[in-house]
Amino acid sequence: MTVENLEAEPAESAQILGAQLPIARAFTENLARHGEELGLIGPLELPRLWSRHILNSALVAPLLRPGRVGDIGSGAGLPGLVLGIARPDVDFILIEPMERRVAWLNDQVNELELKNVTVLRSRAEEVVLDEPLDQVTARAVSAFRKLLPLTAPLLRDGGELVLMKGINAEAEVAAAAKEIRRFRVSDIRVDVLGEGVTSEVTRVVRGFVRA
Numbered sequence: 001m002t003v004e005n006l007e008a009e010p011a012e013s014a015q016i017l018g019a020q021l022p023i024a025r026a027f028t029e030n031l032a033r034h035g036e037e038l039g040l041i042g043p044l045e046l047p048r049l050w051s052r053h054i055l056n057s058a059l060v061a062p063l064l065r066p067g068r069v070g071d072i073g074s075g076a077g078l079p080g081l082v083l084g085i086a087r088p089d090v091d092f093i094l095i096e097p098m099e100r101r102v103a104w105l106n107d108q109v110n111e112l113e114l115k116n117v118t119v120l121r122s123r124a125e126e127v128v129l130d131e132p133l134d135q136v137t138a139r140a141v142s143a144f145r146k147l148l149p150l151t152a153p154l155l156r157d158g159g160e161l162v163l164m165k166g167i168n169a170e171a172e173v174a175a176a177a178k179e180i181r182r183f184r185v186s187d188i189r190v191d192v193l194g195e196g197v198t199s200e201v202t203r204v205v206r207g208f209v210r211a
């Protein structure tokens with residue numbers, strides 16, 4: 001990754017990440033340096049690491065509230081680690097089953113001194129939490145219909161799903177009517193984030209879960 005790539009959209013980056021921008025840059029440099037060899041990120045993604053992955057993840061930060069947020073299938077740290085950087089006032093639990101990815105996430109938490117981020121090696125359906133979560137995020141893990149059984153049971157009564165999705169977000173919601181009823185999800189909506197701010201907008205499916 002060249003400095004120009006890291007400096008893409010500088011005004012927007014400052015707007016989105018504020019004072020946390022230098023830490024986000026340090027993480028991005030680490031990911032650019034080691035991500036391919038560790039199998040965390042494909043070579044084609046390197047030139048657009050900043051706009052497509054880092055800024056895109058950081059756009060979710062304003063939707064989070066102080067409390068406990070779980071990120072399912074964090075992989076390289078998207079969006080969980082980026083959100084942990086962007087929101088030091090929120091406690092994050094990154095849930096990821098793959099040993100090599102967990103080692104990477106723990107290394108980054110230590111190197112970047114992120115006191116608000118914990119990494120758990122587990123599949124979401126097997127994870128043991130000491131308390132239920134207030135909000136849960138996920139990106140590129142599975143279709144909404146299959147993501148609901150992995151995420152909704154981890155939330156407290158009234159907890160919120162904040163799931164990053166692509167252009168087909170509405171269609172994924174429409175295909176999940178049965179699961180939406182089963183997991184008692186209400187007030188579902190799709191928000192488009194970053195319009196007029198960054199070149200890569202992102203969509204999130206949001207909804208509240210009743211126990």
Ligand SMILES: C[S@@+](CC[C@H](N)C(=O)[O-])C[C@H]1O[C@@H](n2cnc3c(N)ncnc32)[C@H](O)[C@@H]1O
Binds near residue numbers: 095139
């Ligand atoms: C395609 S990657 C996406 C990683 C990251 N969220 C991103 O956007 O780059 C999917 C991730 O979900 C993890 N994963 C798959 N099944 C899972 C499960 N049942 N519970 C938690 N994580 C899971 C995988 O190990 C992998 O790291």
